[in-house]
Amino acid sequence: MAEEIRVNGKAGKFEQYTQEKNMNFFNKNELHDEAGTVVFQSNIKVEGQTIPVGIITDNTIYTIIRVQVGSGLVKEGNKAKFLEYINNLNRSYKVFKYVAAEDGSLFLDACLPSTNESFDADIVRVVLDVIVDHLTQEYKNIMKEAWE
Numbered sequence: 001m002a003e004e005i006r007v008n009g010k011a012g013k014f015e016q017y018t019q020e021k022n023m024n025f026f027n028k029n030e031l032h033d034e035a036g037t038v039v040f041q042s043n044i045k046v047e048g049q050t051i052p053v054g055i056i057t058d059n060t061i062y063t064i065i066r067v068q069v070g071s072g073l074v075k076e077g078n079k080a081k082f083l084e085y086i087n088n089l090n091r092s093y094k095v096f097k098y099v100a101a102e103d104g105s106l107f108l109d110a111c112l113p114s115t116n117e118s119f120d121a122d123i124v125r126v127v128l129d130v131i132v133d134h135l136t137q138e139y140k141n142i143m144k145e146a147w148e
Contacts, residue, residue, distance in 0.1 A: 008035075008036035008037070008038050008057055008058055008059055008116070009116030009117070009119065010057040010058075010063055010114065010116055010119040011028075011030075011036075011038035011040075011057045013116075013119050013121055014040060014055060014057060014119075014121045014124065015028060015040075016121075017121030017122070017124075017125075018040070018121075021125075023125075025042045025043075026040040026041065026042045026055070027040070027041045027042070028040055028041075029041055033058075035058040035059050035060060036058055036059045037056065037057070037058040038056075038057050038058070039054045039055065039056050039057075040054065040055040040057070041053070041054050042054075044067070044132055044135070046132075046135045046136055046139045047136075047139050047140055047143075049139070051067060051068060051069065051070075051135070052067070052068045053065065053066070053067045053068075053128070053131075054066045055124060055128075057119075059116075061113045061114060061115060062111050062112070062113055063111075063112045063113075063114060063119065063124060064109055064110070064111055064112075065096070065109065065110040065112070065124065065127055065128055065131065066107055066108070066109050067107065067108040067109075067131060067135070068105060068106075068107055069098070069105075069106040069107060069108055069135070069139070069142060070105065070106050070142075070143070070146065071103070071104065071105045072103070072104045072105065073100075073104055073105065073106045073142075073143075073146040074100045074104040074105075074106065074146075075104060078145075078146060078147075078148065081145070081148075082145055082146055083100060085142075085145045086098045086100065086106070086142075089138070089142075093134065095110055095127055095130060096108055096109060096110040096127070096130075096131055096134075097109055097110075106142070106146075108131060108135070110127050110131060112124060112127060
């Protein structure tokens, strides 16, 4: 017997919020998976760079804001020093954490717990604004650390 897929109510609320606030810079991508995943994709501009960002909603209690800070930033030559720098950043911020992927990419993730009923799109927007402000301040320092 196939498991019934529950409707992702957070995606509907976020989509309605973006329409009401004229936030027409998100593209909606429905993954049609068992978790009902819907990703709202966009970009942010930091230091002249276009950086991908996604708001990942699904039927779990988590909504993830994920920013791909850069590809190939963690290399054998800088790994120990760079990851120490990233861990220092992680200790400084509560609402988000940096994650280094196996391929050397660096992501910034914020995990916002909520049910479909308690989901608050305003909180997503506030955290996204905090992330943009943070990256505006720190992006060039992160790149400097990565390329030293």
